[in-house]
Amino acid sequence: MTIDCKGEQLILSSDRAIYWQAKKMLIISDLHIGKSAHFRKSGIPVPDSINLTDLQRLTALVAEFNPETLLVTGDMFHNNINSDTNTFMHWRKSFAHLKVVLIKGNHDNLKNEDYDALGIDVYQKELLAAPFRFIHDKPSEVDEYYNISGHIHPGVIIYGKAKQQLKFPCFYFGSDYAILPAFSVFTGLKVLDSKQGDRFYAITPAKVITIKA
Amino acid sequence: MKLESSYGYKQIINWLKLNKKKPFKFQTDAWQYYAEGYSGLVNAPTGFGKTYSIFLAVVIDELNKRAEQETLAFKSKQKKNTTGLKLIWITPLRSLAKDLARAMREVCDELQLDWIVGVRNGDTPQSEKLRQKKQMPEVLIITPESMHLLLAQKSTFNYFDQLQCIVADEWHELLGSKRGVMAELAISRIKGLLIEQHPERLLRIWGISATIGNMEQAMDVLVPYTDLLKTIIKSDIRKKIVIKSILPDHIDMLPWAGHLGHKLASKLIPIINKSKTTLIFTNTRGQAELWYQTLLAQDENLAGLLAIHHGSIDYELRNWIEDALHSGVLKAVVCTSSLDLGVDFKPVDTVVQIGSPKGVARFLQRAGRSGHSPHETSKIYFLPTHALELVEAAAIKEAAKTQNIESREPIVMSFDTLIQYLVTLAVGDGFDDEKIFFEIKQTHAFRELLPQEWNWIMQFITTGGDSLTAYDEFSKVNKTTDGLWKVENRQIAMRHRLHIGTIVSDAMLKVKYLTGGYVGMIEESFISRMKPGSSFTLAGRVLEFVMVKEMMVLVRKSKLKQAISPSWMGGRMSLTANLGNLLRKKYNETLDKQHDDEELDFILPLFEQQAKVSHVPRSDEFLIELINTKDGYHFFAYPFEGRQVHEIMAALIAYRLGRLQPISFSIAMNDYGFELLSEQPIPLEESNIKELFSPTNLTDDIVASINATEMARRKFRDIACISGLVFQGYPGKYVANKHLQSSSSLFFNVFSDYDKHNLLLRQSYDEAFYQQIEEPRLAAALHRIQASKVIIMKTETYTPLCFPIKVDSLRDNMSSEELSQRIERMTAESEKKITSKKKKNDH
Secondary structure: OEEEEOOEEEEEEOOOEEEEHHHOEEEEOOOOEOHHHHHHHOOOOOOOHHHHHHHHHHHHHHHHHOOOEEEEOOOOEOOOOOHHHHHHHHHHHHOOOOEEEEEOOOOOOOOHHHHHHOOEEEEOOEEEEOOEEEEOOOOOOOOOOEEEEOOOOEEEEEEOOOOOEEEEEEEEEOOOEEEOOOOOOOOOOEEOOOOOOOEEEEEOOOOEEEEEO | OOHHHOHHHHHHHHHHHHOOOOOOHHHHHHHHHHHOOOEEEEEOOOOOOHHHHHHHHHHHHHHHHHHHHHHHHHHHOOOOOOOOOOEEEEOOOHHHHHHHHHHHHHHHHHOOOOOOEEEEOOOOOHHHHHHHHHOOOOEEEEOHHHHHHHHOOOOOHHHHOOOOEEEEOOHHHHHOOHHHHHHHHHHHHHHHHHHHHOOOOOOEEEEEEOOOOOHHHHHHHHOOOOOOOEEEEEOOOOOOEEEEEOOOOOHHHOOOOOOOOHHHHHHHHHHHHHOOEEEEEOOOHHHHHHHHHHHHHHOHHHOOOEEEEOOOEOHHHHHHHHHHHHHOOOOEEEEOHHHOOOOOOOOEEEEEEEOOOOOHHHHHHHHOOOOOOOOOOEEEEEEOOOOOHHHHHHHHHHHHHHOOOOOOOOOOOOHHHHHHHHHHHHHOOOEOHHHHHHHHHHOOOOOOOOHHHHHHHHHHHHOOOOOOOOOOOOOOEEEOOOOOEEEOOHHHHHHHHHOOOOOOOOOEEEEEEOOOOEEEEEEHHHHOOOOOOOEEEEOOEEEEEEEEEOOEEEEEEOOOOOOEOOOOOOOOOOOOHHHHHHHHHHHHHHHHOOOOOHHHHHHHHHHHHHHHHOOOOOOOEEEEEEEEEOOEEEEEEOOOOOHHHHHHHHHHHHHHHHHHOOOEEEEEEOOOOEEEEEOOOOOOOHHHHHHHOOOOOHHHHHHHHOOHHHHHHHHHHHHHHHOOOOOOOOOOOOOOOHHHOOOHHHHHHHHHHHOOOOHHHHHHHHHHHHHHHOHHHHHHHHHHHHHOEEEEEEEOOOOOOOHHHHHOOOOEEEEOOOHHHHHHHHHHOOOOOOOOOOOOOOO
């Protein structure tokens, strides 16, 4: 689905990513590489195929849009280096031409040299690319930039008649900021409050659909 | 030597005589069997000294041994009593422990037996635990959880060196739960430890149980060991119980549903006033809070004489209330199941049950709280919270008369509990897998465990999972150089110790006054909906919420008189099959006016009203009501089989209707019937009713109809906690670890997608099928419906029968439409707004 946001055309992919055609930029958030391995190290068994499928989806997206830049709005890595990071290293090598940019999130605790080794450009706080500001968590102050963020892992509930409901991950576009869905499948959902004029795009198994607030 | 002529026996008889008491036959029987080396189960009504039956048996044995030793010592000139743990007394509830310890200490004091009686559970202070570590008391009163915590400590064996007997008190309470499995496992380990060191010693295992439908099985679960002699000792004493319903002046005063019967509160006051002390039982903590407020509002003189007691109230406060109950200071206490079990409060002479107790056993148990001494009569009042509950009262009266009491099904193959137990052992002294496999194969819960299942469980805790799925870098339980499996990571060990147990609740926060002093605990989900300045009630006090700080809810006293009560989550109980049967019979009796129950006379006008707008089903009839409102098309059916059976039956019928045409329903049910609600007309006619409710192809249709995945997902919530996949917050013990936050639902998805062989996943489906679905009961119900006369009524308004379902319902969805179709239709109705549910997760 393609939407208009501040005059820019954005493609919302059902693989939980935004493609900004004009800048040839693929935007995702909350990849949480290493989360499953971190759990395993702490004695909680989470299969590592999770990390693999996440990367496979990323491969498919890169193949589909052929972007120049992959932008991650935070929480790319979960806590520290582990076996899942190695898997990502292999992935990274097979896409050496791709520019990877990370805006740091609360879970991104790798050392600077590690990011260098992985070929990732790191921004501590935000990246400005008019009309957008890319940032991990939405700022409290409003200015001329429209914020595109992650962090929350947004979800939306669709209510039907006779008290029926369904819950999906979603893209959120509000008046001052947008929130990306978490890219990793090993994440929970937070159902968002809605205000007048908010736009929700639910990611259903088949496609992205618009939901009016 | 005969037991009667032994030194110890004579001592006991003398002591009883001094107190003007004589042992009951079941007690002397127990002493005799114990002396002969038996294990087994004692069954006697409350108030007749069940505790003494086994406790005194152990004491007699000790006194005899000492007498024997003294004669020997006289010859060999040395005298030495062995100290250390002799008797482990397992109780399901903490509140029981104090009372038991008091009674036991009294016995020891008066017999001049130098035994120490210790208590160990979640409320035991750290200093006491340390003291026990240095020197174990001779008698230890303990909960199943604390037993496992004991096993999670280093050099456990020394504790059990002198152990003679393990007693499981109130065994019927533990039997049907995973806590019972915990008790089984702990006993198997302690027995194993003792055999390793002292193969010649005999460890007796005794249970004490109220009457249940399956006594034999209850004993086999507790004492599955073939090397032990075992017997059931049943007392022939019958406790006298008087049951009386509290009736309003007029039937119209009783709500049809939902209003908790507060209008009857005024009728409670005279009952409280004329009794010495009254226990008022409610089914939930929320109701207890409401009733406490209501009663105070009714009679201000009760202030200071009325207390409230439930599981979320601070320990100190509960302690104070229990002491006050003993001394008779309190006139009445509003309580929940927290005071269900064998605590002997002498001043209590009256019990009130508010709302349906849902089962015969629970009701009789509660009745037994009054008139606790032998030959006194137990008096219980039943206060209906809605009109139809009066029929339940009549049904329970009959069940009490005929001793028609439910069975408790023991839990088997709960892998989550086993996993937790193994890690517990690994955190403690470590374990030898072959030895432990042999031990658990002897327990009732895991006698069917297959070697390949055992292997999977071992892999789960050592490598993360089976070899089909990769679990790199996994670390939890490792084999150490001494060949034992241990947890070496201290953080993992600490986290595990904090989470031992099988009771899973929502994250709870401690509630504290700004000025200091704890009030109790409250669910995080409730407080997250509160705004600073708004008020709620807890422990009978109206509190103003100030803020949450460091996992602590800070409050101040509110000036308001009334405020909302928190609703604690908690299992809703379902009507048992016994009671369901009786209920249908009582409907007949009411219609035929062939009974001597005043409740049924009283409810007749309501039945007449139901008959006027619709119909009152007789036990050979099956009533269906079709009502059309602005909400949609309602279809009500009344099988009277209990909430749980209705849930499945509703899904089954929804599925079968869906085969006729694509249609979505939302489902609601209560103990009497269920509702299917759809926005489209329901394709239902007289001609196809029997077919819809047919028992043919039942199994296949159940599998196809119920959302097995959703049910399993619900069950998986507890399983994930018990097996250590997710951690619940602990009041005051919060371990900040944001990198390890996750939810059971997430794990359920992950395992479903990536690790289908996961045994915990299988367990969640098994639990859903066997505990939730109860297929045999459902089949029996459908057969009964086939033989019944179907009556379809189309009405304009809600009827007295359907109204409670509308009000008191858990909702569920069922759809035969394709997901995509459903999404499209639902988004088309998008004028329904997107509301919010605050839910914290990992971001």
